Amino acid sequence: MRVAIIENTRITHHGQVGVALHEDAALIDLLKPWAGQPLPTDTDADALVVFGGEQAATDDHTHPYLPDLARLMAAYTKADKPVLGICLGSQLLARAYGGENRLGTAPEFGWVDVGLTDQGRADPVLSVLPDRFPIFQWHSDTFTLPEGAVHLAATDAARNQAFRIGRATYGTQFHFEASRAVVADWTQRFPEAMDRMSSGWLARHDALAATIGRAADAHGLALARAWVGLI
Secondary structure (H helix, E strand, C coil), rough: EEEEEEECCCCCCCCCHHHHHHHHCEEEEECHHHHCCCCCCCCCCEEEECCCCCCCCCCCCCCHHHHHHHHHHHHHCCCCCCCECCHHHHHHHHHHCCCCCCCCCCCCEEEEEECHHHHHCCCHHHHHHHCEEEEEEECCCCCCCCCCEEEEEECCCCCCEEECCCCCCCECCCCCCCCCCHHHHHHHHHHHHHHHHCCHHHHHHHHHHHHHHHHHHHHHHHHHHHHHCCC
């Protein structure tokens, strides 16, 4: 299989998604439009993954490729090829289908408990998770659910945590790719930003990683494997 991966920032970890793709010997087309690399105009790959970034989904003035990326996600969906949008990727997916991006209204950070909806419990991908599961969050924005989307998971702070469009297009606000190794690297690289999101994070990180983070790793990998299984 060939999978197109879109990175939206200089430091992008594929994490648990990368593990699941490599387990299935996926060939990766890696694209970095934030650095000026053009987006493909076709849907030749077998699936599309769009990772997160520090920009908002509406920052067309600083990242003029964002409208084209939203259209690319819709084109893969129309072609019935699996799409995965994580964090910014989920916000762009919502934008592509008429959802409203709401900036700065739903900050969440750290390992947070997420709950499945009834539709999530019946979903072919999300159903691999327990009804409530810890997973990593790092965002301030949220979105309204596009018309026709299936609502799969929620938290109190951000209701639209996961949704599906069609057969195999998924958006997750939470960072299920972020294993403990990924979070540890973020903590080392971005200590001030993380401490702004959650005061005292640096002091709490190790204990949280050893407990909640360990469980989150298993849930993230299970979810990644289930999505890759759709390709």
